[in-house]
Amino acid sequence: MTNMLRFLTENHYEAGAIILFGIGFLNLLLQDNLIKKFIGLNIMDTAVYLFLVSQGYIAGHTAPIATVGQKALASKFINPIPSGLVLTGIVVSVSVTAFSLALVQRLYKKYGTLSLDKVLVLLKEDKEDESNP
Amino acid sequence: MILDYVLLIFLILCAIGTTITKNLLDAVIIFMAYSSVMAVIWALLQSPDLAITEAAVGAGVTGILFFITLKKIHSVKGTRD
Amino acid sequence: MKENGGKWEKFFKWINGETTIDSVILENSRKKRFAKRKLRHQKAKFIALRLKHSKRRIQEIICIIVAVVFIGILLKTASELPTCGKPDNPVNNEVSERYLEKGVEETGSINLVSGMILDYRAFDTFGESCVLFTAVICVAMLLKRDKNNIDPIEDQELKEDEEIKNADGSLILKFVARLVIPFIFLYGIYVILNGHLSPGGGFSGGAIIGAGLMLYSTAYGQENTRRFFTYETFKKVSATCLLIYCFSKGYSFFTGGNHLKNIIPKGIPGNILSSGLILPLNICVGIIVACTMYGIYSFFTKGDI
Numbered sequence: 001m002t003n004m005l006r007f008l009t010e011n012h013y014e015a016g017a018i019i020l021f022g023i024g025f026l027n028l029l030l031q032d033n034l035i036k037k038f039i040g041l042n043i044m045d046t047a048v049y050l051f052l053v054s055q056g057y058i059a060g061h062t063a064p065i066a067t068v069g070q071k072a073l074a075s076k077f078i079n080p081i082p083s084g085l086v087l088t089g090i091v092v093s094v095s096v097t098a099f100s101l102a103l104v105q106r107l108y109k110k111y112g113t114l115s116l117d118k119v120l121v122l123l124k125e126d127k128e129d130e131s132n133p
Numbered sequence: 134m135i136l137d138y139v140l141l142i143f144l145i146l147c148a149i150g151t152t153i154t155k156n157l158l159d160a161v162i163i164f165m166a167y168s169s170v171m172a173v174i175w176a177l178l179q180s181p182d183l184a185i186t187e188a189a190v191g192a193g194v195t196g197i198l199f200f201i202t203l204k205k206i207h208s209v210k211g212t213r214d
Numbered sequence: 215m216k217e218n219g220g221k222w223e224k225f226f227k228w229i230n231g232e233t234t235i236d237s238v239i240l241e242n243s244r245k246k247r248f249a250k251r252k253l254r255h256q257k258a259k260f261i262a263l264r265l266k267h268s269k270r271r272i273q274e275i276i277c278i279i280v281a282v283v284f285i286g287i288l289l290k291t292a293s294e295l296p297t298c299g300k301p302d303n304p305v306n307n308e309v310s311e312r313y314l315e316k317g318v319e320e321t322g323s324i325n326l327v328s329g330m331i332l333d334y335r336a337f338d339t340f341g342e343s344c345v346l347f348t349a350v351i352c353v354a355m356l357l358k359r360d361k362n363n364i365d366p367i368e369d370q371e372l373k374e375d376e377e378i379k380n381a382d383g384s385l386i387l388k389f390v391a392r393l394v395i396p397f398i399f400l401y402g403i404y405v406i407l408n409g410h411l412s413p414g415g416g417f418s419g420g421a422i423i424g425a426g427l428m429l430y431s432t433a434y435g436q437e438n439t440r441r442f443f444t445y446e447t448f449k450k451v452s453a454t455c456l457l458i459y460c461f462s463k464g465y466s467f468f469t470g471g472n473h474l475k476n477i478i479p480k481g482i483p484g485n486i487l488s489s490g491l492i493l494p495l496n497i498c499v500g501i502i503v504a505c506t507m508y509g510i511y512s513f514f515t516k517g518d519i
Contacts, residue, residue, distance in 0.1 A: 007293035013178075014292045016141040022285035023148040029277040031152070035202070039151050039164050042195065046171055053178050058306065059299035063179045064326035065412065066318050068484045075301075077326065079310045083180045084331040088342045090183070091417050091503065094190050095349030098510045101202045102356040105514075108206045109365065112251045113258075117270070121258040181413035182327050185405070189421035194507050197428060201514040 013054035020047035034104050034114045038097060045093045049086045056082035140174050157208050161199040168192040322480035322489035323410040332415075332492045332499075336463045343459060343499060346506045347452060353510050359517030372516065376435075384433065391433035398426035406500040410489045416496045420503025427508040436516055443508070445519045452505045455498040462491055 008015055024047060027040025056079035064077040108114060111122050147167040151160045168191035176184040203209050296303050313330055323329030331339050357363075402422035409415030431439045481488030512519045 003293060007289075010297045011292065011295060012137060012141060013298055014295060015289070016144065018285060018288050018292055019145055020148055021288070022281065023145070023152065025284070026278070026281050027148075027152050029281060030274060033157070035157050035199070036151070036160060039160055039199075042164065043148050043151070043167070046168070046191070049183075050171070050174070053175065053180055053183065054298055055303075055305050056180075056310075057178045057299050058301050058303075061179065061301070063181050063413070064314065065181075066324050066326065066483075068324070068482075070318075074311045074314045077314050078179050079306050080313055080327045080330050081310050082305075083183055083327045084335060084338075086180075086183055087186060087327070087331060087415075087417060088338060090186050090190055091421075092342055092345050094195055095346050095506070097195055098198055098514075099349050099352050101198055102353045102514070105202060105205050106356050109368075113255060114206060114208075118255065118258040121261045122254065125254075125258075180327075182325075182415065182418070185414050185418040186421065189418050189425065193425050194421055194428075194511075197425075197511065198514060201511070205514070 011054075013057075014051060017047045017051040017054065020044075020050070032115050032117055034107070034116060037116075038100050038104070041100075042093065042097060045089070049089055052082045052086055056080075137174075137177065140170055140177070143170055144174070157203055161196060161203065164199070165192050165196040168195070318483055321492065322483050323492050324483055324489075325410055325412060325415070328409050328415045328496070329489070329492065332495050333490075336495070339495075339499065340459055340463060343456060343502050346502060347456060350452075350506050350509045350513075353513050357513045357517055363517075379435070387433050391429055395426055395430055398429070399423060402426060402500075402504075406496055407486065407493070409496040410492045411484070411486065416499025417503055419496075420500040421507060423500065423504040424507025424511075427504065428511045431508070431512065431515075436512065439512075440519075443519065448505055448509055448519050452502050455501045459495060459498045462495065 021044055024040045024042075024044035027043065028037055031037050031040060058078045061076055061078045064080045064083075066077075070076075104114065107119065111119050113119060113122075144167060147163050147170065150163045151167070154160045154163065168187060171191065172184045172188040175181075175187060200209075313334065314326060317326045317329050318324065321329035321333040323333070402419045404419075405414035405422060406416060406419030409419070427439070427443070478490045478494075480490045483489065487493070509519055
């Protein structure tokens with residue numbers, strides 16, 4: 001219990017990131033509507049990024065932008081590697097979102113609904129129609 | 134320190150809000166608020182590059198793409214159908 | 215008499231400006247389609263509901279149990295992590311120390327994150343630009359309106375939208391857009407060109423310029439954007455930028471592990487014309503991201519750039 005309390009007070013960013021990941025994960029698993037599924041996927045993405053960035057944070061150090069002629073930078077700046085990784089990740093997550101939304105639009109054009117259950121039932125019907133016309 | 138907790142709790146509330154709203158437009162708007170708060174948290178974590186990118190990409194472009202998709206699938210009230 | 219009445223009704227409606235004749239026909243065809251669809255949907259809803267009460271319920275419970283166990287394991291693991299924000303955590307090892315200590319003299323860039331992603335880890339960024347380009351190609355494959363992808367009802371909807379927009383005028387949007395758009399473009403270009411001196415760089419600046427293009431296209435219509443940005447320019451510009459990036463960083467494949475000496479001199483760190491290849495690469499990435507964002511937007515709205 002004390003361990004958990006220490007965790008919540010000291011590693012609060014990590015705790016928040018994991019809770020957000022859980023919410024996004026449940027959203028992705030349980031939502032019926034496809035748009036909400038993709039919002040859940042985006043929430044999962046940002047939770048992972050929050051975890052990564054909080055690992056690179058060092059209390060009291062500033063953002064890695066030097067002034068000319070500054071020495072001993074490692075004792076003044078935060079870790080730049082997670083920032084670089086997450087910067088690429090954000091833009092990739094946008095392209096994944098755009099692609100999945102394009103798929104959603106095509107799906108709506110074909111079946112006229114966004115509910116995954118209904119789409120699955122209609123798909124099964126179509127297959128039956130094809131096999132015995 | 135207190136600001137951290139307030140922002141994190143706001144994030145979690147936004148994430149739950151997107152799950153439980155019935156209206157898709159509301160869900161997308163709450164998600165945009167979530168992205169903006171995320172940008173503030175990244176500024177607090179000393180990564181201004183990420184803050185600028187998230188504010189432009191997460192809250193701006195992703196939101197616009199979701200809105201256009203909602204319009205295409207006729208689920209924004211007051212425009213059509 | 216009955217037919218006559220129907221026709222007159224339509225005519226009076228048309229006189230009163232409630233709806234045009236074209237859209238009446240369209241309305242009927244749409245209604246027919248939606249009615250057919252509705253019947254199928256009701257059937258599907260019924261089956262889906264029945265499924266939900268038997269099989270789906272068990273699946274949902276299993277999903278919740280799996281998710282809760284998974285999150286519990288993650289929380290337990292994260293509680294064993296070292297305290298966030300200590301300088302001697304195992305994350306802050308010799309790699310980041312090297313990047314921080316030698317970064318300014320080796321890359322010539324003041325912003326160490328931008329120096330890292332465009333010099334030490336430039337291939338990472340190149341792959342990511344390729345991911346963006348691939349995303350636009352996939353969206354174009356799915357949504358481009360050509361002879362294989364024609365839907366008369368959607369065409370009619372787009373035409374009606376255009377008419378509504380022209381009649382409405384959207385005066386406030388046009389006025390505000392005229393005031394704001396130059397500053398958006400200026401800010402985006404500033405963020406791209408100062409990528410090695412201040413926070414920002416190709417990704418954020420490109421996204422800002424893309425958002426500006428979207429605003430222009432919304433306010434003044436796509437015909438006006440087509441005057442300077444067509445599908446041809448999109449293809450040529452983004453392919454050229456990707457090729458420039460590829461050749462300026464890909465030469466180390468042919469020269470072995472050691473890079474050739476930089477062709478562009480590094481200059482004095484802190485000046486705007488400094489840091490060798492980082493400034494041109496930032497411009498390339500910015501153009502690719504701006505083209506990508508606007509391309510995705512226009513494929514989503516009109517089905518063509």
